[in-house]
Amino acid sequence: MTMRISARNQLQAKVKSVTLGAVMAEVVLEVANGQEIVSAITRTSVESLSLNVGDDVIAIIKSTEVLIGKDE
Numbered sequence: 001m002t003m004r005i006s007a008r009n010q011l012q013a014k015v016k017s018v019t020l021g022a023v024m025a026e027v028v029l030e031v032a033n034g035q036e037i038v039s040a041i042t043r044t045s046v047e048s049l050s051l052n053v054g055d056d057v058i059a060i061i062k063s064t065e066v067l068i069g070k071d072e
Contacts, residue, residue: 009061013037015053018046027051029059 013029025046029037037059
């Protein structure tokens with residue numbers, strides 16, 4: 001199935017780790033430049049997506065705020 005979505009901030013990533021809790025899970029993703037993105041999603045979502053370490057995924061970032069910092 002192919003799906004188009006409205007979120008423009010999409011990063012190709014690889015699943016680095018999955019830590020399952022009773023209800024939530026922490027998924028660490030590594031993007032192309034070696035930086036990591038951490039996502040907190042439901043355990044049910046991890047299971048329904050069959051997420052495993054090493055899987056290629058797309059991190060879709062949809063936010064109402066983007067904060068920018070700069071060293072002085």
